Amino acid sequence: MNITILFGGSSYEHEISIVSAITMKKVLKKSNLTYVFVSDEREFYLVDTDKINAKLFSSGVYKKGKKLTLKKGGFYSDTLFGSKIVEADVTLNLIHGRDGEDGKMASLLAFYGMPYISPRLEASVLSYNKLYTKFLAENLGVKTVPYEYLAKDDERKIEMSYPVIVKPVRLGSSIGVSIVRDASELDYALDVAFEFDTEVIVEPFIEGVKEFNQAGCYTDKWELSLIEEPQKEVFLDFEKKYMDFARDSQVLEAQIPDELKTKIQESFKTIYDPLFKGSIIRCDFFVVEGEVLLNEINPIPGSMANYLFADFEAMVHRLSKHLPKEPTIVINYQYIHSIQSAKGKA
Amino acid sequence: MNITILFGGSSYEHEISIVSAITMKKVLKKSNLTYVFVSDEREFYLVDTDKINAKLFSSGVYKKGKKLTLKKGGFYSDTLFGSKIVEADVTLNLIHGRDGEDGKMASLLAFYGMPYISPRLEASVLSYNKLYTKFLAENLGVKTVPYEYLAKDDERKIEMSYPVIVKPVRLGSSIGVSIVRDASELDYALDVAFEFDTEVIVEPFIEGVKEFNQAGCYTDKWELSLIEEPQKEVFLDFEKKYMDFARDSQVLEAQIPDELKTKIQESFKTIYDPLFKGSIIRCDFFVVEGEVLLNEINPIPGSMANYLFADFEAMVHRLSKHLPKEPTIVINYQYIHSIQSAKGKA
Numbered sequence: 271m272n273i274t275i276l277f278g279g280s281s282y283e284h285e286i287s288i289v290s291a292i293t294m295k296k297v298l299k300k301s302n303l304t305y306v307f308v309s310d311e312r313e314f315y316l317v318d319t320d321k322i323n324a325k326l327f328s329s330g331v332y333k334k335g336k337k338l339t340l341k342k343g344g345f346y347s348d349t350l351f352g353s354k355i356v357e358a359d360v361t362l363n364l365i366h367g368r369d370g371e372d373g374k375m376a377s378l379l380a381f382y383g384m385p386y387i388s389p390r391l392e393a394s395v396l397s398y399n400k401l402y403t404k405f406l407a408e409n410l411g412v413k414t415v416p417y418e419y420l421a422k423d424d425e426r427k428i429e430m431s432y433p434v435i436v437k438p439v440r441l442g443s444s445i446g447v448s449i450v451r452d453a454s455e456l457d458y459a460l461d462v463a464f465e466f467d468t469e470v471i472v473e474p475f476i477e478g479v480k481e482f483n484q485a486g487c488y489t490d491k492w493e494l495s496l497i498e499e500p501q502k503e504v505f506l507d508f509e510k511k512y513m514d515f516a517r518d519s520q521v522l523e524a525q526i527p528d529e530l531k532t533k534i535q536e537s538f539k540t541i542y543d544p545l546f547k548g549s550i551i552r553c554d555f556f557v558v559e560g561e562v563l564l565n566e567i568n569p570i571p572g573s574m575a576n577y578l579f580a581d582f583e584a585m586v587h588r589l590s591k592h593l594p595k596e597p598t599i600v601i602n603y604q605y606i607h608s609i610q611s612a613k614g615k616a
Numbered sequence: 617m618n619i620t621i622l623f624g625g626s627s628y629e630h631e632i633s634i635v636s637a638i639t640m641k642k643v644l645k646k647s648n649l650t651y652v653f654v655s656d657e658r659e660f661y662l663v664d665t666d667k668i669n670a671k672l673f674s675s676g677v678y679k680k681g682k683k684l685t686l687k688k689g690g691f692y693s694d695t696l697f698g699s700k701i702v703e704a705d706v707t708l709n710l711i712h713g714r715d716g717e718d719g720k721m722a723s724l725l726a727f728y729g730m731p732y733i734s735p736r737l738e739a740s741v742l743s744y745n746k747l748y749t750k751f752l753a754e755n756l757g758v759k760t761v762p763y764e765y766l767a768k769d770d771e772r773k774i775e776m777s778y779p780v781i782v783k784p785v786r787l788g789s790s791i792g793v794s795i796v797r798d799a800s801e802l803d804y805a806l807d808v809a810f811e812f813d814t815e816v817i818v819e820p821f822i823e824g825v826k827e828f829n830q831a832g833c834y835t836d837k838w839e840l841s842l843i844e845e846p847q848k849e850v851f852l853d854f855e856k857k858y859m860d861f862a863r864d865s866q867v868l869e870a871q872i873p874d875e876l877k878t879k880i881q882e883s884f885k886t887i888y889d890p891l892f893k894g895s896i897i898r899c900d901f902f903v904v905e906g907e908v909l910l911n912e913i914n915p916i917p918g919s920m921a922n923y924l925f926a927d928f929e930a931m932v933h934r935l936s937k938h939l940p941k942e943p944t945i946v947i948n949y950q951y952i953h954s955i956q957s958a959k960g961k962a
Contacts (some may be wrong), residue, residue: 280942280945280947281945282945284945285947285949285950285952288952310945310946310947311688312688312728312729313688324952324955324956325952325956327949327952328949328952328953328956337628339685339687341685342658342659344655368942368945369727372737373719373723373737373741374723374726374727374737375722377719377720377723377724377737378723378724378727380720381658381720381724382658382717383658391718391719391720391723391741392741392745392748395719395737395738395741395742396741396748399754402738402742402748402751405748405751405752405755406751407750409747415938421890428650439945468890522856531922544767544814596714599626599627599628599630599656599657599714601626601630601631601656603631603674604631605631605632606631606634606670606671606673606674607674609670609672610671610674614800
């Protein structure tokens with residue numbers, strides 16, 4: 271199977287996307303991988319699969335590769351006598367953060383009619399924005415952590431008691447996130463968060479909360495990963511998360527009662543179906559007093575959460591054969607014809 | 617000012633987009649207009665502004681025009697010695713329905729760094745989907761008509777009493793919409809709606825409800841249109857709406873008390889700011905027992921609701937100078953550098 275890995279992007283998570291992308295070489299061994307890099311300038315470059323490494327990008331050497339143009343049906347490179355398509359059975363959107371998770375890549379790939387693994391447009395917008403994720407979960411009956419919302423110009427006042435956690439509404443990978451232990455620290459935390467976004471949400475910070483991660487997708491059946499209880503630090507900072515994006519070997523399953531496991535799986539399915547069809551996502555849940563709360567949806571998880579699956583590659587191949595399709599719209603110009611007839615101009 | 621009018625699209629509203637686009641010639645007289653047509657096959661074509669008419673598209677003659685490619689900074693046509701950009705100060709997204717209102721065009725234009733008038737990505741997704749519009753309005757404290765939601769495979773049962781109105785979640789221009797007078801008609805109305813979408817909302821149908829339309833935008837100040845009380849038929853069917861998209865002369869202002877006018881204007885501003893910055897939208901409100909209820913957001917209204925403004929063209933020019941910009945993200949490869957140093961590979 272020819273898989274195009276699309277990575278990079280104009281995103282604060284550009285660099286971790288590179289790490290995720292390189293990790294794919296270790297976990298998609300039986301596939302024929304093509305790497306398409308989206309530079310910080312949003313130009314597309316073909317990257318040699320044999321030579322891909324992080325330094326290629328930090329050094330700027332990638333610019334010596336072929337520039338690509340996205341057109342109907344795929345990526346094209348210029349040739350002497352026209353242009354040549356980059357062969358792909360499917361494109362894997364691995365751009366974390368802006369461009370990738372916000373719905374832009376989903377839009378581009380859908381518009382140009384390319385089969386792709388990624389949350390679709392609506393799913394992207396609803397999961398990239400943490401406030402909208404709350405709306406979604408609430409509507410689906412999935413409980414979330416309580417929250418307050420603040421825009422940049424709002425009065426800097428919150429109702430809930432400390433400690434709290436402040437998160438920019440639109441970023442992933444803990445960028446701009448702070449734990450605030452008392453009111454005196456709030457201002458600084460908001461300054462930090464508002465460096466990255468115009469809106470934030472504030473949630474209670476629950477010390478030592480049990481966290482469980484569930485990834486999965488729907489092919490012609492549910493394909494749920496094992497459930498991981500991630501190693502607990504206060505919370506993962508950017509550099510730790512960064513290294514996390516290079517994970518490529520399967521982790522141990524969390525030892526939890528069947529009842530809890532079922533609750534987590536059911537919450538995942540409720541979120542996923544039908545909005546996230548076509549994507550492999552990871553949901554992070556908190557368990558508080560026996561209740562499963564959705565903490566976050568990772569619409570394009572680090573290294574695609576490959577380490578949570580027994581056979582990630584086989585699942586990617588199955589998913590590629592079960593991607594949702596946009597309905598076909600036939601345009602027959604019936605109304606223009608009828609109006610022209612009415613006008614006597616037909 | 618050079619304005620590119622982007623219209624057509626793979627949309628049920630493809631034909632009314634053509635009508636809207638042609639209408640722009642009559643209302644943007646002082647501007648230098650360039651027409652870029654998105655065919656049903658999602659190919660871009662340059663259309664001669666002097667010769668544009670509806671028949672050009674229904675006859676397929678547009679295919680004789682220049683094909684364009686969207687790349688960084690704009691639309692390009694192939695020339696003998698490379699390619700040439702279509703000069704534009706701003707692009708006006710006039711694609712109604714799918715591709716235009718769903719966020720795809722906003723994504724493409726944002727990704728390629730082109731200044732554009734249109735709801736941005738998030739605003740598109742939240743207003744194109746009538747269910748998400750409910751979430752949004754609720755969160756902003758703007759009242760809406762009560763509703764029930766049904767997916768295609770759900771049991772066909774509703775709680776509210778008849779008559780009701782059944783609407784596909786994602787379409788505009790009354791496509792797939794039915795009024796249902798009693799339970800015996802529900803099944804057929806749902807069949808019709810599910811022809812166009814996998815999800816519907818059902819709302820009470822309020823006979824003779826007062827409806828008021830408010831359009832506007834924010835440039836460096838609020839620019840609100842007059843308020844129209846649209847001519848009332850049971851509801852506008854597709855052909856009536858179609859003709860509506862060709863409107864180009866200013867309508868009469870609704871004669872309503874100042875208090876109601878203020879309520880409508882304030883509701884509009886609450887919905888618009890900040891999510892819809894960069895766009896000219898029209899909100900349709902119902903007034904029920906003195907309460908203003910949001911009925912619908914028209915993210916790309918027919919003929920841009922030009923007929924509601926005293927000087928539409930001047931406003932378009934002002935808006936073009938006050939478009940929101942995506943924040944710049946500087947990528948310095950700091951993490952890749954630091955990890956390479958740690959590995960001793962730098």
